[in-house]
Amino acid sequence: MKRTLQTCILLAGVLLAGASQAAAPAAFTVDVTGQGRPLILIPGLASSGEVWQGTVARLCSPQAARQCHVLTLAGFAGAAPIEGDLLAQAEQQLAGYIGTQKLGQPAIIGHSLGGFLALKMAIDHPAQTGKLVIVDSLPALGATQLPSITPPQLQAMATQMQSAMRAQDGATYAASQRRTVTSMATAPADVERIIGWGQRSDRETVINAMGTLIASDLRQDVAKIKSPTLVLGTWIAYKDYAPRAAIEATFQRQYAQLPGVQIALADTARHFIMYDQPDWMVARIEQFLD
Template sequence: MKMVLAMYYAMKAAARLAMIGMAMAVLGSGSAHAAAAVPTAAGTGKVQVEVLGKGRPVLMIPGLNSSAEVWRETCRALKDVQCHLVQLPGFAGARAADPRPADFLSAMRDELLAYVQDRRLEKPAVIGHSLGGVLALQMAVKAPAAVGPLVIVDSLPFYAAIQNPQATAQSVQPMAEQMRTGMLAADAASYRAQADAALAGMTTDPARLPELQRWGRDSDRATTADAMYSLLVTDLRSEVAGIRSPTRVLGAWAAYQAFGATEASTRAIFQAQYAALPGVEIAMSAAGHHFLMWDDPQWLRGQVQTFLDSHR
């Protein structure tokens, strides 16, 4: 387990990106919104959604092992929106899917698209962080006419290519399977210690760490392992060419400044991975780490509000 995690985090550090990992994580103030509806399929091991406010529908997807709470502050700060806060099964205490889906990401993508259709949401904007960003991209790839503007927060179409741009989904499959096997086989103490340690560099606010750690401990280990495996073998670099939604990507780089990263070098990684996405806009936070909604909230909210206002 330790070797597998060390290999994965070395890959992240080498790429100077504070992205996803075994980091049990992912995750925003203003006028309050009143709750309009609460979880669909609550307690069933399916995607749950809480609806807040009135206005333009915005689907907000958290990332690996995160609670839907991660987006609540951001939601409250946005104007004229109806937030649909997504809770993915198996994360942060939500019941895991049973049976486990053959592929976590594609199963979650299909549930989210079904939710959009069932609720008759007209081209909702979709905001996704980390793993949630990949899900947002997948939704727009599979059903380009069903979703509106996309805001992708610190996420890439193919994480395995951070280290090696020549990597393919097939070539990284053995490493991804090794990592999943190691995660499932680790004893509880080792698993918890590695997960807790991995979170330290994900946010600039140490007061947030206990919550992140609690979400990780409350997450179903098999779901986390399946989600990470699915993420590592998913390559959307060419598929994003079929997306028709206006897209703004918000990136983070400051966490790896000590390793020699610059805004320009990190932006270049994002530009290379999103090269096929028509009209994509890429903006980089000057200060935030992976959890931009906590570390650089005013910047993130301004980016989101301006983008949504310009694409109605």
């Protein structure tokens, strides 16, 4: 990805400790490309912002009159980790970044965990959030199999999953990671690239972020979202377990409270749609943004 600017983001506000002020550690870095209407692109769990390289080349080309701000979250893909709740800090610092950079209400495109963060921005910071594009992400990941699950049950599920991940030795953790990623992209080169990012990610950051995703339920909160929202989902990786109609019904059910949401499922793409069906994804995004 051509880098026209690299910015290390600090906390927008200041933390007062007596008479002194200190900035929080950076929850993400940003690569900025292009000139024009601002877009913020957020990658998924354990991914680098480089995942958006092909997308940025098209959405923020010189002819597109757009400016892409691509995040890489702390602790992912070789970026230094930070203490505390990564997603909460990233949300607050992103709101600060939008204000500091005078981006107004930028469109936000988020993949997987990045989609969750985009939803949180629209819920908690509506004045700083424009159109949303949610790429293969759900408001309540832990509720896909059991829609009636309660918050305590979600938390218990997350805690159990985190304990199991922490108990794995290095070889078992790596093997589990490889099995998971193999189902998420089609081309071997893409699979290896994604695995490489995971290997360079801080394990505890990944475990904590995954726990947050599993324990969270935004299905009712999305009713607060005022931003026009496009959700792009996938189903083909689950074809041996459920038909397309069932997967689509899950998306519709989870986003039922989001007014005016548009939902479309890719025909052949796995989780990393930007790799498996880039033309389809970019076409849908451009149509939606314009």
